[in-house]
Amino acid sequence: MTTSSRTLGDLFDAFEREAFRLETLDDYSKSGSVDAYQAFLAGEPQPDGYNAGWVEELRSHTVKGKRVYRVHILSRPLTDYLRFELGWGYHKNVSGGEEFFILDITEKPNPLEDVPDFWFFDSESVAVMNYDGSGKYLGLEVLPPERTEEFTRYRDAALAHAEPFTEWWAKYGT
Template sequence: MQLRQGDWSDLFRQCRSEAFHLEVRDDYAVPLESEPFRRFLTNEPDDYAWFEDWDALVRETTGRGVAMSRVRVVTVPHTDYQRWSLVVAARNVAAGEDIRYLPRHLAGEVPPDDWWLMDNEMVAFNLVDSRMKSAGIAITTDPGVVEYCHAVRQRLWKLATPYSAYVAAADSQTVK
């Protein structure tokens, strides 16, 4: 089933216990992020107004007792987008999301696509077009796909570094 991008909030509101996100790309072309990313690159201040809806959704979801987590598999040295993402992730963490980072060269085999694993019952794939812009969501409850994504999550989670420790290492230039 393919859904519109706006249907993400409905998926989180239906989630009962756990939402895990795997991110594997070093750069994203999210229209909402274009101007804030440009400001980051030019050292301009950001009021993060563009982030308020996601922040509220994370707080609402975690406030219901749903664990939200993600692993970002990143290339080192970081792309400009990933450097910016490290700054923005502080807001995700403050809202209740557990984010971990894993340098790509330490990850082993990783899937080519980003996805959310919801309640270990459903996988929602982030669809992108040929320009890497969001093209909606594809959802499956196929037990084989769910089991595969759960196994990937378990393996990568063990290898990944929690956000605060990763940032500290990146700040001291020890991320290898």
């Protein structure tokens, strides 16, 4: 395992053009926004300040012309967590300029089987996001530069097989 003293915050502070995220899990509920997720499950309305810090972070980049975008690999029916993440999170984050794509593998094989969650900054810095089996975030692994070509292929494959979130949500959202 490659480790680095760089944090995800450091990588966000340093990127100049684009930040790409691949999400592969059906449940990140042990990794943050636990109270909001519980409110969602209880049928409560989305709190006014929900995700405000992240939306401001996004705006700080997108107003400078930087691109922040992600692909989520998923299958239907959606888990409760995915209904929360897509319904509350993605819709809120769009207001900060983040772009979303869905790679729906419900009726087709996953072209990125066994590829981990990761952030990819400026096609140069790869940060693998490690989670346990329950979706609890365990930490970041910054990979050496010689791995960037591999993760460029993963990013490009994800985008080639995905569709814009708004189009997918219009068909399958709940």
